Amino acid sequence: MSKKSFDVAIVGAGACGLACALHLKTTSVVVFDKKSGARKLSITGNNRCNLTNILPFDEFLESYGKNGKFLRDVYSYYFRNELLEELKGFGVEVKIENNKVYLSNMTSRQLANILLKETKKKAAFKPYESVNFLRKNNGLFEIRTQKGVYFSKVVVLACGGMSYPHTGSDGSCYNFAQGFNHEIVHPRPMEVAFCSSGCDIFKGLSFQSKKITLNVKGKKYKIRGDFIFTHFGISGPAIFELSKYDFNEAELVIDFLDTQREDFINGLHNYKGKVKNFACNFVPLRFATVLPFAQDRGCRLSKKQLNTVANFLSNFKLKVKKCGFDKAFVTAGGVSLKGVSPKTLESKLAERLFFCGEILNIQGPIGGFNLQFAFSSGVFVAKSINDMYL
Template identity: 30%
Template sequence: MIDKDVIIVGGGAAGFFAAINIAEQNPKLNIAILERGKEVLTKVKVSGGGRCNVTHAEFIPSELVQNYPRGKKELLGPFHQFMTGDTMAWFEARGVALKIEEDGRVFPETDTSQTIIDCFLREASKHNVSVLYNHALKTICKRQDTWQIESTQGAFRSKQVLIATGSNPKVWKLLETLGHTITPAVPSLFTFNIKDSRIKDIPGVVVTDVIIKVLGENDLCSEGPLLITHWGMSAPAILKLSAFGALELAKREYKFQIEVNFIKTPFEDCIDTLKALKQTLARKTVLKLPQFNLPKRFWQQLVLASGLTAETRWADLNKQELEVLAEQLTKAVFQVDGKSTFKEEFVTAGGVDLREVNFKTFESKLHEHLYFAGEVLNIDAITGGFNFQNAWTGGYLAAQAILER
């Protein structure tokens, strides 16, 4: 049985962040990270297409929490303690230069996630944090006031344990044996599989700003850029909808209809604009001149889907044809039949029930000296660096609570 002052289960973003913050502030503590795989920080490596989207340049806590379908209420207090600006300052103080992109996402200036990984490994080594590979968690139990942990490679004892294993069903099952409630995991952040003649031949086309809603008895709606892909639709408008609708869309087994307004204009206003175009562009063909700032190939698909031909001129449009075109622009319905994982960034909704955690310290309300950080909790966010910010904030506040003990 190996004794440690602090054991962190999980060698990902939250685990490393907590370990380094503890070790920096109290070098006397003997800290170990138990990682089940042969590599650490694997999610950091693939995040942001291999560039690592460290956080998001949103500096108001009440605004930041709007990006969390689950965890919004619980994270408001923690974000007042450790925020996006604190994250940026933390990395820059350790030699990682960061940059803010136009959409608010924050990346290392090097544009490679290896910069973040190297920073963590360097800091962990510098502060004598033991990183133990191939140590999958087998059992965890408490004897008096000490935690006993058995991994696939050995047994450990520690007063303080932080669980930062991400979406790991085996760990969730072990936590259930300790009395914790686990919200079942369902995918979040996924793209929509859609087979439709309107988008079949135009993968790669981007419509810059749309409104999408899921049809049925709910109020699921999102807006933002939309990307046509080989398998359907993606980009922020879809990913946001998938995150906020994760539970509802799972219930529907990922078969549902969406209605898309491609021009963010009400149907009636669109009709008025089309009538004006009928006058001003009377002799021009409808197909050749894209309107509403839509990409040309996309405009042409919607025109053809409205039953118009390549020769139809604006002057030829009757009332019914104007209405059908306006419907395609503002109320286009698509059948979604399944989902695809968004790149390698697999995010789930689900995890430790948030009512069982003290969010001042990220400590279990059921067991003293047991802490959680990151996606092991039932917290998830839309794409853009928000999931990592949850990991940094949780890891930091858990570290401060452990240090106080």
């Protein structure tokens, strides 16, 4: 087995790990990744990549809830303008839609490849090399993989949470943090689809700007947004936003008619054709075919029957539960902030051990908040290491 020494070892080549490597002032850097690197970044936003959000600074911090204040120093150093300016230097162009900043001239995969290429110029990159052992001896970190033994003055844990484990973020890094006595806040899937039986007949049907209510033990959470039915349930931006609420099972209520309920009833009452054909003015035919009285003529329905059809469309109910980490974009929970300095992102329990990105117990809503945190925290860790140990 080979034995090599470095100034800095980064475990994880996602957005935060690559950002950290690119900003270190030493080239004595090794970056490990279980996969080929930047796998999760390469599929972000269905290849559109929502980089950040244009909310004002304080509102941006508030979006993370009670842990937002922890990020004030991070974002004061490297925030949206700094990120976009740096990416512009790599040829990246962006566009803004509903406060969200997206890539406009390339895909998520292309951005991932650019960052990987730049990182390889500055660091020893070790793809498909899993770290399976980490400890500190006599001031140096000993790192073991299936291919060798490495030593480093500084270690950065940038290996994500448990979401999309096939990309390499399978939660294994929590064990390394616990090895240095860090507390792990129970991980749970976030920005995740809902699983529900019986949705496979609607697979592929998508809807825009519909009113959705999530009923959780007497509490109602309402949103208007886009979604799509899948073979396993229901997904899309509105569902990801609702997944931030903590529940095991819940009821999802969708209003396909919105303010047009009375128009629907009156129109159907006067319609001489089949109910399913009239309903196609509001929903796709494949959905309309499952309506009550779908094959009957609208003008022949009683008042009660008309309301039954309208209720089906305006009060469509599904029993749902959150799908697992394999369908989650973000992990809620992670390394407790109590053991990490907000001034440096260094461990309070182990000198020269740093954390960045999703491994930490910081999660923002859908809309670019989590990717901005990944990039910013990676750069901030590099700054801290440069100032303190290089």
